[in-house]
Amino acid sequence: xxxxxxxxxxxxxxxxxxxxxxxxxxxxxxxxxxxxxxxxxxxxxxxxxxxxxxxxxxxxxxxxxxxxxxxxxxxxxxxxxxxxxxxxxxxxxxxxxxxxxxxxxxxxxxxxxxxxxxxxxxxxxxxxxxxxxxxxxxxxxxxxxxxxxxxxxxxxxxxxxxxxxxxxxxxxxxxxxxxxxxxxxxxxxxxxxxxxxxxxxxxxxxxxxxxxxxxxxxxxxxxxxxxxxxxxxxxxxxxxxxxxxxxxxxxxxxxxxxxxxxxxxxxxxxxxxxxxxxxxxxxxxxxxxxxxxxxxxxxxxxxxxxxxxxxxxxxxxxxxxxxxxxxxxxxxxxxxxxxxxxxxxxxxxxxxxxxxxxxxxxxxxxxxxxxxxxxxxxxxxxxxxxxxxxxxxxxxxxxxxxxxxxxxxxxxxxxxxxxxxxxxxxxxxxxxxxxxxxxxxxxxxxxxxxxxxxxxxxxxxxxxxxxxxxxx
Numbered sequence: 009x010x011x012x013x014x015x016x017x018x019x020x021x022x023x024x025x026x027x028x029x030x031x032x033x034x035x036x037x038x039x040x041x042x043x044x045x046x047x048x049x050x051x052x053x054x055x056x057x058x059x060x061x062x063x064x065x066x067x068x069x070x071x072x073x074x075x076x077x078x079x080x081x082x083x084x085x086x087x088x089x090x091x092x093x094x095x096x097x098x099x100x101x102x103x104x105x106x107x108x109x110x111x112x113x114x115x116x117x118x119x120x121x122x123x124x125x126x127x128x129x130x131x132x133x134x135x136x137x138x139x140x141x142x143x144x145x146x147x148x149x150x151x152x153x154x155x156x157x158x159x160x161x162x163x164x165x166x167x168x169x170x171x172x173x174x175x176x177x178x179x180x181x182x183x184x185x186x187x188x189x190x191x192x193x194x195x196x197x198x199x200x201x202x203x204x205x206x207x208x209x210x211x212x213x214x215x216x217x218x219x220x221x222x223x224x225x226x227x228x229x230x231x232x233x234x235x236x237x238x239x240x241x242x243x244x245x246x247x248x249x250x251x252x253x254x255x256x257x258x259x260x261x262x263x264x265x266x267x268x269x270x271x272x273x274x275x276x277x278x279x280x281x282x283x284x285x286x287x288x289x290x291x292x293x294x295x296x297x298x299x300x301x302x303x304x305x306x307x308x309x310x311x312x313x314x315x316x317x318x319x320x321x322x323x324x325x326x327x328x329x330x331x332x333x334x335x336x337x338x339x340x341x342x343x344x345x346x347x348x349x350x351x352x353x354x355x356x357x358x359x360x361x362x363x364x365x366x367x368x369x370x371x372x373x374x375x376x377x378x379x380x381x382x383x384x385x386x387x388x389x390x391x392x393x394x395x396x397x398x399x400x401x402x403x404x405x406x407x408x409x410x411x412x413x414x415x416x417x418x419x420x421x422x423x424x425x426x427x428x429x430x431x432x433x434x435x436x437x438x439x440x441x442x443x444x445x446x447x448x449x450x451x452x453x454x455x456x457x458x459x460x461x462x463x464x465x466x467x468x469x470x471x472x473x474x475x476x477x478x479x480x
Contacts, residue, residue: 016412017229025230028408028469029126036401039118042133045110050133053111053140055103055150057173063153064175068097069193070143071244074181077138078121078130080353082151082176083247085196090160092200096251097151097174099141101132101354102361107379119394121356125223125230125405130356137355145179152364154251158200162207167254169371182238194240201243204250211345214299215242216323217307218316221406221444232409234444248352249344255367256347260335262370266363266384268350269329272342273298273322284318288457298322310425313439314457317427328359328388332381359391407472410445414467414474421479424462426454438462438476451478 016025032038042050068082084095105112115131122129130137143149151174157166185194208215219234252268259265278298285292285301288311292301302319305312323343328350329336341348351367354360365380427446428437438449438460449462462476 016231016409017227021412022230024412024469025409026126028412028472029124029405032124032401032404032408033129036397036404038122038124038129038401040129042114043110046114047133047135049106049109049111050104050136050140053104053106053136055100057150059171060150061153061170061172063095063097063151063172064148066095066174068095068143068174068176069178069180070145070176071180071182071185071197071240074183076181077142077144078355079143079176079179080355081248082143082174083197085193085200087196088157091158091165092196092203094154094156094158094200094247094250096154096156096247096352097143097172097176098154098251098352098360098364099143099355100150100152100171101136101141102365103150103171104136104141105132105361107377115358115361116390119358119390120398122398122401124401125225125409131358132355141355143174143176145176148173148175152368154254156250156254158203158250160203161210162203164250164254164257167258167371169255169258169367171368182241182244185240186238197240197243197247201239201246204246205242208246208249208345209299209303212297212299213345214302214323214343215245216302216316216320217305218313218320219307221446223405223409230409230412232406232413232443232445249348251352252348252350253344253346255351255363256339256349258367258370259349259363260339260347262366263335264332264370264376264381264384265330265366266349266359266387267329267331267336267339268326268341268348269336269338270323270326270340270342271338277322281315281318281322284456285315288312288315290315310459311457313425314427317437328391330384330388332384357391358394359387362387404472407474408469410447410474411467411469411472413443414445414464415469418464418467421461421463422476423459424449424476425459426456429454429456445474447474447476449476449478454478 066084068084070079070082080099082097086093118131121131151172153172155168159165222233222235224231224233256267282292307313307316339347349363350360351364362380362383366376369376423441424438426436427439430436433453435450436454439446461479463479465477466475
């Protein structure tokens with residue numbers, strides 16, 4: 009079994025990775041350069057400053073992955089009595105995009121920013137997404153400013169949203185902004201984040217603590233790592249979820265909007281998860297909701313990791329629901345355990361621009377602009393198509409690097425954990441201890457949640473496929 013971390017560090021390997029990524033771009037029709045007309049509109053666009061509340065003296069800050077330039081959100085947090093006030097400034101992309109113009113058409117065809125390990129394919133041209141619309145520190149920017157008050161139980165007690173002028177003070181990142189680093193802004197974010205996490209649990213919401221595979225280029229080569237959420241990332245996500253819940257309630261009360269929805273897991277699916285818990289010796293007392301069980305698990309433990317992979321099956325089926333008039337029958341998002349909407353990432357996600365415009369109109373008690381209202385019924389399908397392509401590209405990039413990393417190790421034996429078993433018990437899916445590779449594994453009666461030894465049978469970069477068998 010290879011003992012050292014596997015890394016693709018030669019010039020030849022680098023060329024193979026980049027050629028493979030180019031094939032993925034072609035296979036999934038990743039968009040390239042923007043049409044000249046769209047670029048011209050982006051360069052010439054300048055949102056009007058009149059009619060905006062002046063928040064330039066509010067010390068907003070951003071918190072994003074290291075190196076990010078497409079900064080959608082900036083926050084300012086404060087205590088108010090026993091509760092808190094959250095100010096969340098969102099890039100005002102609608103101010104830069106003329107409805108029906110060339111830039112609008114190109115953004116609608118793209119749907120989302122697509123991220124590949126060597127470069128991204130942005131939803132909007134970089135001069136806009138990483139420049140004039142991005143909430144970069146020290147720059148005056150048009151924004152949509154949400155003001156949300158919460159009580160000591162994390163419940164929303166007041167909401168306001170309006171166009172504003174802001175100037176962010178600092179750009180922080182997840183790698184350096186940590187609990188206990190002495191920054192009072194991060195301490196306050198932690199205080200609010202933990203309160204919102206507790207409120208989510210009380211509502212019956214679920215966040216799966218599953219680390220994600222990520223392709224990284226560092227130290228002169230390509231490698232895979234498992235990226236778990238840093239605690240600051242989880243807190244930051246709660247601010248976005250809070251804003252999405254406030255937006256959903258505004259739209260439901262106003263009778264028009266675009267929600268992010270997910271139906272509750274079917275009873276039979278929950279029962280299957282109970283059986284998996286019994287097989288994995290994961291305690292599931294009485295009628296405890298599965299969210300409570302998930303929150304108590306440690307993904308570093310093999311049995312818990314296998315259970316979390318099974319639990320992920322209950323979280324599928326999220327989509328978008330547009331409505332104009334009566335609220336939809338399924339208005340809530342089961343994982344959030346409340347109605348929820350996407351409004352906090354308009355630089356990177358098309359739907360947010362439209363949902364935000366609906367919220368601004370409803371909050372000001374004025375009609376929703378026709379361009380936004382008329383687009384709502386078409387957005388669910390367009391967004392699902394765009395998000396599906398993004399997920400497929402993520403998987404393809406990981407599969408490519410897995411196969412290239414392991415190509416010279418066919419026949420080698422690795423330690424692995426069984427994370428899934430086929431219904432007929434003739435095989436399953438394993439995760440290697442190192443490198444962090446997932447793959448199909450042949451063999452009867454694989455022990456779910458147990459550590460086993462597996463032999464690499466196939467690593468084919470052209471097909472982006474790895475396959476194992478259980479070693480005796």
